[in-house]
Amino acid sequence: MIRVTNLHKSFGPVRAVQDISFTAPDGLITGLLGPNGAGKSTTMRLIAGALEPDSGTATIDGYDTRTQRLDAQQRLGVLTDSHGLYLRLTARENVRYFGRLHGLNGKELERRIDELIELLDMAEIANRRTEGFSTGEQVKVAIARALVHQPQNVMLDEPTAGLDVMSTRAMRGVIRQLRDEGRCILFSSHVMQEVAMLCENIVIIAGGHVAAQGSPAELRQRTGHENLEDAFVDIIGTKEGLI
Amino acid sequence: MLRRMWIIIQKEIVDNMRDRRSVGNALFAVLLNPLLYVVLFGFLNRTFSEQAERALALPVVGATNAPNLIQFLDQNNIDIVDAPEDAEAAVRRGDLDVVLVIPDDFGEQFRDGRPAQVQLLIDDSSQSSSVPSSRVQSLINQYSSQIGNLRLLARGISPAISVAVPVERVNVAARETDSGAGVVLNLLPVVMMTAAFYGGFYLAVDTTAGERERKSLEPLLLNPVPRREFLIGKFLAVFAFTLMATFLATAFFLVLLGVPQVQAFTNIRLSVGWDVILTAVALVIPVVFMAVALHMLVGSFARSVKEASTYASFIAIAGFMPSLFLSVLPIRPQPWMKLIPTVGQLYFINDVARGLPLDWIQVLLASGITLGIGIVALAVAMRLYDQERILLGATPA
Known part of the structure; x- marks a missing residue:
């Protein structure tokens, strides 16, 4: 479970995140939806422990990402918006490196990597160096790397950005499967249809604030719109930045 | 902690060795430089001695x-x-x-x-x-x-x-050398310092600023490992590589000078034992440590590979310049000069190559000062890794 409480973060004069609070429970897919530049990525980087909040806390299964960073990170798998693979290592070596950094090794690690290669349908590229991989192939490797230690909490920053239709469908399947295993999934997107299709819990962020949060039904009810798209536009106050 | 650092070192070494550019770069410093000096000075020496005999x-x-x-x-x-x-x-x-x-x-x-x-x-x-x-x-x-x-x-x-005042010239050089050999021995510190400061130059910048620029640093730092361990692991990998490059450059230079065909070409009679090679490399270890630490520091501090390369080349030039100067302008060292990093090691290496005894207290002091500077640089770099600034690019978002 990921819990965010009164999170603030500024970069110089730019107030990227202002007083954001929400909870992403286990066994549910929680979507962070918002226009570009709304503060989704910064929020995720704060949760992941890459950045330090100016105030407020983010906890993963109760571990504070600032004061108990290593415990929190042990329970979290992250797909960052830049995939950042090592181009001179093969796909398998990329995944293996992160697995070993999480304390896995030997047969157990290799078995886990094999499972991920099958789950993500990447047998063909597993032993190739990642230089020259397509975006879809890069995402697969990056996801495998994030999941190698079987984290209870999974955070995906724009996982379908740049993917073709087939890869996007496959990605959704993986996300649902992770949910069915009882994990906590937090993913961000600026694609409304995607969030509407996948998420049981939606947090709408605009201008560094939480504009609204709840299940799709709750959001429709609150705004009085039958259509979820109209509800979003109503909440954010503008169509700008949403697709 | 040791196990994790070993994982990081292993990965960096595999990654780097697959990088043709870094290996090529190191080979350049290792092989071309000594070869160039041998050919150049052999040629000069040959010209001089031919003129005298013809x-x-x-x-x-x-x-x-x-x-x-x-x-x-x-x-x-x-x-x-x-x-x-x-x-x-x-x-x-x-x-x-x-x-x-x-x-x-x-x-x-x-x-x-x-x-x-x-x-x-x-x-x-x-x-x-x-x-x-x-x-x-x-x-x-x-x-x-x-x-x-x-x-x-x-x-x-x-x-x-x-004949009121006759002068007898008594050669007390410990190793029997001709003048050509003396000139070549003056070049040994140049070869070693160049390798120390340029051998790991590219790798140090690539594993710090390069990793950040390729955006693989953020996913890496999200692993449950204290961030400073990444820096130390990377440092040790580059240090090992640079040390190897320095050793190869030294050995190649001295072994090359001992090859009969090379001696026939250069007219320089010189044979140096492995004890001298190993002692010289041992003396330069603190310099390699300091050079790599400083390179890692600027690589962690700079915002781009380009910026890091600029800083790192300043360091490299400052590092090997003294050896170049002193090889052509031999100055009698004052005792305090031997405490200056790289300058002290120059004189020690020169002494070893000439078979003179070393003042071990001076060597220990100079090594300590050099290592100390390296440790301070590493400590500052570790602090940089512990701060979030390392993950903020030029455009935070």
Whole structure:
């Protein structure tokens, strides 16, 4: 479970995140939806422990990402918006490196990597160096790397950005499967249809604030719109930045 | 912690060794540099010694005025040739290196026991005339003192009386070296410092600023590992690589000089044992440590690979410049100079190469200071990794 409480973060004069609070429970897919530049990525980087909040806390299964960073990170798998693979290592070596950094090794690690290669349908590229991989192939490797230690909490920053239709469908399947295993999934997107299709819990962020949060039904009810798209536009106050 | 660092070191080494550019870069410092020095200085030395041994053609004006002197020169490997009409102009134009002029009254002066002067026409600004002119001059001096001695003997005086202060040159060099070998040994620290400061240059920048620029640093730092361990792991990988490069450069340089065919080419007789090679490399370890630590620091601090490379090249130049200076301008070191990082090691390496004993207290002090600077640089770099600034690019978002 990921819990965010009164999170603030500024970069110089730019107030990227202002007083954001929400909870992403286990066994549910929680979507962070918002226009570009709304503060989704910064929020995720704060949760992941890459950045330090100016105030407020983010906890993963109760571990504070600032004061108990290593415990929190042990329970979290992250797909960052830049995939950042090592181009001179093969796909398998990329995944293996992160697995070993999480304390896995030997047969157990290799078995886990094999499972991920099958789950993500990447047998063909597993032993190739990642230089020259397509975006879809890069995402697969990056996801495998994030999941190698079987984290209870999974955070995906724009996982379908740049993917073709087939890869996007496959990605959704993986996300649902992770949910069915009882994990906590937090993913961000600026694609409304995607969030509407996948998420049981939606947090709408605009201008560094939480504009609204709840299940799709709750959001429709609150705004009085039958259509979820109209509800979003109503909440954010503008169509700008949403697709 | 050790296990995790080993994982990081392993990954960096595999990753780096697959990088043709970094390996090529290191090979450049390792192989080309010593080879260049050997070829260059071998060539110079060969030219000098050939000039000294070869029969020298000496144009003489008025050779018939001094048949005795001419015969003496002829016996000493000088070929006497006729001088052209305008000998002075020929020397000035550079057509001739040196011309001997014997005046018409030479015989008369000589017979009367007065100084019978001869002239050597040279061009002081021309490098090629320095070796032949000094050779001719020293032969004439020899001839002059022979005649002088004979004259004294003829008057019943011991020639010894005219030598008030004789000078004996005693060579106390511990290793038997000729002058060419001395010049080459002065280059050993240059080879080693260049390898220390340039061997890991690219890797240090690539694993710090490069990893950040390729955006793989953020996913890496999200692993449950204290961030400073990544820096130390990367440092150790680059350090090991640079040390290996430095060792190879040193060994290659010295082994190359010992190869008979190379010695035949360079005319430099020098053989150095593995004990010298290993001691020299051991002496330079603190410098390698400091150089890599400083490179890692600027790589962690800089916002881009380009910026990091600029800083790192300043460090590299500052690091190997002293060795270059001191190889051509040998200054007698003051004791405090030996405590300056890289300068001290220069003198130690030079001493070792010449077979002189080392002052171990000085070595320990200098090594301590050098290592200390490296440790401070590493500590600052570790702090940089612990701050979120390391993950904020030029455009935070």
